[in-house]
Amino acid sequence: MIALEAINVTKIYGTGTNAVTAVNDVSLSVRRGEFVALVGPSGSGKTTMLAMLAGLLKPTHGQIIIAEKDIGRMSESKRTKFRGQYIGFAFQANNLVPFLNAQENVELLLRLNGKLNRQSRESARNLLERLGLGERLKNRPGQLSGGQQQRVAIARALIHEPEVVLADEPTASLDTERAHQVVQTFAELIHEQNRAGIMVTHDLRMCKYTDRVIQMMDGRINRIIADRREILRLAGAADELDGHVVPVNGKPVLAGDPLADVRGI
Template identity: 60%
Template sequence: MPPILSTTNLGKTYRSNNQSVDAVSEVSINVGSGEFVALVGPSGSGKTTLLAMLATLLESSNGTIAVDGYAFDQMNAKQRARFRREKIGFTFQDNNLVPYLTAIENVELMLRLNSKYNASTSTRAKDLLVRLGLQDQLNSLPSQISKGQQQRIAIARSLIHDPRVVLADEPTASLDTQRAQQVVQIFADLIHEENRAGIMVTHDLRMC
């Protein structure tokens, strides 16, 4: 079975004052259905730059990226934006929840932005939160729950629109070890069960 996400000799070079710096150099990876891969490295090693390229937020200097065989370098800016909105899910170090929306409203927001909100997708939002152990916090505001619970809401939000690829940038950095490991395990289980491709960047070897 071909991989969902693949890169070949991917690189990003920044140039300034007649000097060049390779932030990412010759990265070739394949991530298949149900796989959750961790990219580990210290701060400044290019992890976030790589993730930004995989998310179509940053153009590469060389190499190729493809999701389900669709090559990013064959898309124009509008096509990339639509592809990102429909096929890629994100979870960030700072969960970026809307503070005045409840847990379920934060998850449903992605559906509303994509004009995909209906009774069926609303049920899926609730089901995801229940699967993540948040059945008692559906109507809670972010300020009323723990950081670990907030991050689980962010995970549900990243999965709600049925993406093929899910990208996580240091999703456990603000959590203690026990909560961090729980969040990573839940994330990995959902990606495997729903046949997605997942990549997490982290500097924390405990999460691998």
């Protein structure tokens, strides 16, 4: 069942001669229980695409359908309310409210949606325990490591049973081991809870936990990899390169680069 659908979405910043097309006529859909990676070099339009899918940015043209509603047509206040109900977020940084402890941070979305009760509190606790934070429930973000903070953010993104879960570079500030742990758990939960998940990432090694990889280039979808073996080959090759992309003259280049096709070289 389709949880999220983008139809001919375009985003143009500025007007006239200053106009820049960040996303150009992109269509994609994500099913429930599917975890998709959105990859591509800087400036490819993936963050703009994610912002539009999240209802944080209105598309210039096209439709974004979540829960059978076109969020691009909603007013600012309706979109804000919609985000609280139907979308879960994990950002690159500044994910958590610093004065709330781990459990309170997770419960924030339950409170916002008027769903905070004994049962939902128990669910929040269980989710955090599942994420290995059972001993850290009462710790505030400042007392948690980067990986622990990201896991709390993931719990918060999922606790209110949203239609779509979005993550923007969730491993950017984590070491390799933590990054794998975080994304693996994220993927497991998306599959278990039957949510639609999209993750924007630069680290192609993380693609191995996803069901589909959508590569963007210059505002368009350049390639979609849905074959499991292809995805693993991509992630494996990236693993050999330690996840690094080597830019030369502004373009990532490597002799015999197995990722060249994905990078669009």
